[in-house]
Amino acid sequence: MTIRTEKQVRHRRTTRRALIGAALGLPLLSGCTLPGRDDAPAADLRLMASPELGPLVRLAQDAATAAGYRMVVDYRGQAAMFGILADPDHPYDLVWPATSLVVDLASPARPLGEPVSVARNPVVWAVKGSVADRAGWLGRDDVTAADLRDVVTADADAWRWAMAGAPHVGSATAAYLGLLTGLAGTGRAIASDDLDRRGLTDALIPTLRSVTRSAPTARGLTNIVSGRYGDYELLVNGQTEMVAANRALVGASQEPLLAIYPADAQGVLDAPLIVVEGDDPTRRERALAIQAAMGARDLGQAISAAGWYPSVAAGVRPDPAVFVTDWGISEAWRERTVERPDAATWREAMTRYRVGYRKPSATVIAVDRSGSIADAGVDGLQDALGSVLLPDQAATAWLQPMAEDITVVIPFDLELGQPITVRGDDAGEFAWLTGQLAGQTAAGGTDLYDTTRRGLWAIEEAGIGDRLGAVILVTDGKSNEGEIELVEDAFDDSPIGGRVAVHAVLMGDSWDDQVQSIVSRAAGQVFDIPGDLAAALRTARAGN
Structure with a gap:
């Protein structure tokens, strides 16, 4: 090294x-x-x-x-x-x-x-022009939430779409309220009684769970769609993010996305x-x-x-170079945004999203226990892990688990510790998990590449099913052994390799060369907030 x-x-x-x-x-x-x-x-x-x-x-x-x-x-x-x-x-x-x-x-x-x-900044449904044409959406200003539900639930392979998680990314938060309101079909703000209507949940849950890819940030989501253009037909994001995606696509001679302003589900930043x-x-x-x-x-x-x-x-x-009308963007957008519900109803709607409506996740958190992170303070690391793993603490940042989630924690240095798996949302099991981590000490070297590969394998073994997959490396980025080819081969060979993101949360006096090569291979992001490891870990966790 x-x-x-x-x-x-x-x-x-x-x-x-x-x-x-x-x-x-x-x-x-x-x-x-x-x-x-x-x-x-x-x-x-x-x-x-x-x-x-x-x-x-x-x-x-x-x-x-x-x-x-x-x-x-x-x-x-x-x-x-x-x-x-x-x-x-x-x-x-x-x-x-x-x-x-x-x-x-x-x-x-x-x-x-x-x-x-x-x-x-309106939240747009940014869709490939050829796909919008096939759906009969071109030239229309009356596309509705029900139209989106129909296409994404009828043919998931033809409508692969990307939207971040609410309430951690603004565009996703506004889009969720838009879908909730549009699918309710009342023409007014969502009320508490609406949340108990089976017709609404029967439409909303399949729509939200058809999402193909999420990300911790709006720009991260944009980069995924523009960088892996062949894998997605639709991006739900702020209009400025669609513009950023299109600039990248046009520069690569790809078909740009077209902005759809949903008639009954318009969210706004x-x-x-x-x-x-x-x-x-x-x-x-x-x-x-x-x-x-x-x-x-x-x-x-x-x-x-x-x-x-x-x-x-x-x-x-x-x-006109910013508000490109050929991309469906309005120079003088007239708001027809959905009404905002009262605070109590909105909090209840978001709670239900977190514990029942959203697409479940399969997440591996790989925790560096090598000697080089000893100076970062294991106690601080333990507190940061508790902020995303213990349901009561996680709920303060709207990161509470749901019954269908799978969470795996793997302590590692040059060798991997025994994976600790929690299926579901039981607070007692998460308390036991964090207790198991508390007794461990930092020692030895690091192999980030084998750890990432085994994190992917752990999701395979747990059974990803219809879940969003992610590996989160909590590390100082100093790998003593291994090579990027281990990660590349593992993701290329895995049947779920294209469905699992890898993010890194850096701590201590961190280096980034190795983690950058890993996360870029797996459509991930690096988070480094000196002095606030918990904030960085919460941000990474929000992507899944």
């Missing part, structure tokens, strides 16, 4: 985050500091934002700089946001989820101010910028100033140039 100096390690970490940020459509780092003017007051603001809002966040950074503020931005997935907001000591003055639908699902320890919707209440009136005043600046009329053109529809649209001229 190559030994690198501390300076080289720092450089590699910066380079890795740049690559990960580029993959997510983000600025250089997952946490960005924007310095103010030389004469700026010595006060900071800290913003936590969804990765789906990258272009809008850059406008907020410009506004902070212009006002003389020094603002730090941390991009966090919504699974991580839920956990962070529940901590009364979190450092954020502003929080910016992709959709206000998640506000009613959060349990914030500190009060949240009134959301200000800065811009809107409304980008609510929210001030978090705190004890410092100066910080609150500055947070309110940024919120007001982002809602100003003069930002409309810049918001439109980023591919969003500004909330204040007077005088805005859409760029």
Whole structure:
């Protein structure tokens, strides 16, 4: 194994985050500091934002700089946001989820101010033109949730589609509410009584369970569909993500996707910028100033140039290079979004999604117990694992298991420990599982390649059935043995190789060369949030 100096390690970490940020459509780092003017007051603001809002966040950074503020931005997935907001000591003055639908699902320890919707981005059904033609959808503005249900449940092989999980990705959260409302067929907001109607669940569950692929982030899902174009016919995502996919497809001489705006199931990302209440009136005043600046009329053109529809649209001229009408995109989209239910009904609807409606998962979490991670702190690792494995803790981030899930944990160093499997959602079994991990110590070397291969085999042995499959490597990325060919051959030879993603959660003084080669082979992502291993693990877990 190559030994690198501390300076080289720092450089590699910066380079890795740049690559990960580029993959997510983000600025250089997952946490960005924007310095103010030389004469700026010595006060900071800290913003936590969804990765789906990258272009809008850059406008907020410009506004902070212009006002003389020094603002730090941390991009966090919504699974991580839920956990962070529940901590009364979190450092954020502003929080910016992709959709206000998640506000009613959060349990914030500190009060949240009134959301200000800065811009809107419709969630589209992005379908190959030839497939839309075959379905009779071309040129129509009356495609409904029932139409989608009919095609994806009648012929799953001809309609392979990708949608992330709710409520962890904004587009999936809005799409779920759209499908729920459209299939209910009432023409109004979902009410609690609707959730008990068998006709609704009989339509909704087969539709949601026909999903072919999920991902932890919106951009991760986009990259899967554009990178493996022959494997999918439909992408459900924000319109800006469809544009990103099409740019990649056109560059590769592939048929672009066409935007379908569902008539009775239209979801939307409304980008609510929210001030978090705190004890410092100066910080609150500055947070309110940024919120007001982002809602100003003069930002409309810049918001439109980023591919969003500004909330204040007077005088805005859409760029035809961004709003490409040949792709079915409307330059002047008129909202006909579904109505938002009351908070109690929405929370109940999301609980039912998590424990009953969604497609079940088969997940292997491979936990590095090699000597090189000893300095990262096994206690911190144990807490992070508990945050996604113990049902009560997982539920705070809407990661609770369902009865049909399969969860396998494999401790590893140069050799694999005995896989520990839990079928279902029994809290006692998960408590026993985490107890088994607690008694283990870090020692020995690491073989990430054989571990990944055996993780795939563990899903095969458990029986993936009609589940979404994923292997999550929790590691510092320092593999002493093995080679990528082990992973490539295993996935090529496996009958389920194309159905299992591999994600990596990095900890400690991590290196990325080896894990990047593994996850890129298996349509996965790398998550590295220094100082918050639990947030990184929750984000990775949200992809399955």
